Every structure is written in C-alpha cells, then in structure tokens.
Amino acid sequence: PDPHDAASMAYFRSLQDLREELGVEEEMRFVFESGPDPDRGYIIDASVVGDLFRVSDLMFMPSHREGFAMPVLEA
Structure with a gap:
C-alpha cells in the first residue's frame, strides 16, 4: 500500500482484518509490515x-x- 494514500491504507487494513478473521496470521505475511518501524511500513x-x-x-x-x-x- 501507499502510506500516503488513505484509500490504499484502508484497503490494506481490510486485508489485515481478513487475515485475522481467517486465522492465518502465522502463515501469511505482508511485506509492508516487515519494516523496522511498524507505523511507517516497509516499501520495497x-x-x-x-x-x-x-x-x-x-x-x-x-x-x-x-x-x-x-x-x-x-x-
């Protein structure tokens, strides 16, 4: 997601919610979450x-x- 685009971040959060709802937090990773600062995200x-x-x-x-x-x- 683009951290400067509110719609993009809302979509990303909905994917995070779906991952939690499906119970696959341990099996599924988003690269964006893997950076050193969890509030900023990691752009590859x-x-x-x-x-x-x-x-x-x-x-x-x-x-x-x-x-x-x-x-x-x-x-």
Whole structure:
C-alpha cells in the first residue's frame, strides 16, 4: 500500500482484518509490515519483487481491486 494514500491504507487494513478473521496470521505475511518501524511500513524496491516471488510459496492477487494482473505474469 501507499502510506500516503488513505484509500490504499484502508484497503490494506481490510486485508489485515481478513487475515485475522481467517486465522492465518502465522502463515501469511505482508511485506509492508516487515519494516523496522511498524507505523511507517516497509516499501520495497521494484528490483526486490522478483526475489520475493522466487521465495514465496503462494502469491495472492485480489483481482476485484486491481487492473490487469501483471504481478501474476511476473510471478
């Protein structure tokens, strides 16, 4: 999410709530939460995305809020 965009952060919080509702907090991580300051979030550089796809077991793409699913092709 973009920490400067209120709508983006609201969507991110709804995904966090869904993760909790489903009880998968231990199995599912958001990169944004992994930074040194939990209040600011962690924004990754585009060059790191490919590495993250390679080490991931699953890639979740909520298509109802996204345009063309380029991340699916990149994965």
